[in-house]
Amino acid sequence: MKQSIFEILTNEALTSSVYRMTLEGDTSAITAPGQFVNIRLEGKFLRRPISVCDWDEGKLTLVYKVVGHGTAQMAAMTHGQVLDILTGLGNGYDLTLTGENPVLVGGGVGVPPMYSLAKHLRALGKPVQVILGFNTKEEIFYEDAFKALGCTVYVTTVDGSYGIPGFVTDALKDLSYSHFCACGPEPMLKALYKASRTSGQMSFEERMGCGFGACMGCSCKTLTGNKRICKEGPVMKKEEILWD
Numbered sequence: 001m002k003q004s005i006f007e008i009l010t011n012e013a014l015t016s017s018v019y020r021m022t023l024e025g026d027t028s029a030i031t032a033p034g035q036f037v038n039i040r041l042e043g044k045f046l047r048r049p050i051s052v053c054d055w056d057e058g059k060l061t062l063v064y065k066v067v068g069h070g071t072a073q074m075a076a077m078t079h080g081q082v083l084d085i086l087t088g089l090g091n092g093y094d095l096t097l098t099g100e101n102p103v104l105v106g107g108g109v110g111v112p113p114m115y116s117l118a119k120h121l122r123a124l125g126k127p128v129q130v131i132l133g134f135n136t137k138e139e140i141f142y143e144d145a146f147k148a149l150g151c152t153v154y155v156t157t158v159d160g161s162y163g164i165p166g167f168v169t170d171a172l173k174d175l176s177y178s179h180f181c182a183c184g185p186e187p188m189l190k191a192l193y194k195a196s197r198t199s200g201q202m203s204f205e206e207r208m209g210c211g212f213g214a215c216m217g218c219s220c221k222t223l224t225g226n227k228r229i230c231k232e233g234p235v236m237k238k239e240e241i242l243w244d
């Protein structure tokens with residue numbers, strides 16, 4: 001984990017409530033797709049956790065949805081302003097488990113961490129299938145970004161306004177895949193757990209306190225003992241998950 005100051009390069013709206021922020025700073029503590037950062041915001045006691053969407057040396061990309069005061073504060077920030085950020089948090093996805101033709105599944109703001117994961121898997125030469133799930137057409141983002149990486153992309157919308165009508169599981173049932181990696185709301189993860197026919201990894205975006213393993217506020221039971229979502233997670237293997 002590393003605490004450092006990042007300077008905002010860009011902060012743009014992708015949809016009416018989802019923003020992409022690019023920042024310049026020390027990214028050396030980020031080691032795996034699926035890790036997250038924890039952002040200090042003026043006047044807020046708790047930092048806000050956001051997944052790493054993409055990173056390279058000195059540059060960080062975050063994609064976030066405005067859902068409350070903290071994310072609204074982020075959306076109002078502009079080029080040149082600075083943020084105090086903890087980087088290198090969480091375990092991230094284990095690429096060695098993904099097999100020959102993995103499928104990545106992102107639901108809503110679970111889509112961002114799938115981007116750097118897809119990028120890393122493509123760099124390994126793997127064909128990558130991606131399912132992006134949204135409620136409606138207006139919420140869709142990053143379809144083209146995944147296509148530009150050379151992924152085969154399926155978009156689902158619950159209201160049927162774009163792509164495959166229904167849920168991400170409606171797209172998954174027709175695919176052949178070696179392993180799945182997912183991030184999204186818990187009902188989506190539960191449905192995938194039941195519907196998937198292979199091993200998998202899922203990221204749990206729980207509410208967090210400290211974000212680096214000190215407060216036990218994110219502790220959960222798994223088949224391999226108690227785990228802190230922020231430290232031993234947020235990515236869990238399908239076979240260790242114990243649902244409430």
Ligand SMILES: Cc1cc2nc3c(=O)[nH]c(=O)nc-3n(C[C@H](O)[C@H](O)[C@H](O)COP(=O)(O)OP(=O)(O)OC[C@H]3O[C@@H](n4cnc5c(N)ncnc54)[C@H](O)[C@@H]3O)c2cc1C
Nearest residue numbers: 036046048049050051064065068069070071109205206207
């Ligand atoms: C590991 C992880 C990765 C995440 N990645 C992303 C991402 O890439 N993009 C994105 O849009 N969102 C992501 N989230 C959710 C994001 O952290 C919350 O939406 C955000 O903290 C809400 O802050 P707020 O002040 O706007 O909302 P408020 O509701 O005002 O926040 C109040 C408090 O609740 C906490 N909180 C509220 N909702 C959540 C939530 N869903 N998860 C965790 N804490 C919450 C906040 O941290 C804060 O302490 C992630 C969460 C986790 C745990």
Ligand code: FES
Nearest residue numbers: 209211215216230
């Ligand atoms: S949030 Fe404090 S231990 Fe996980």
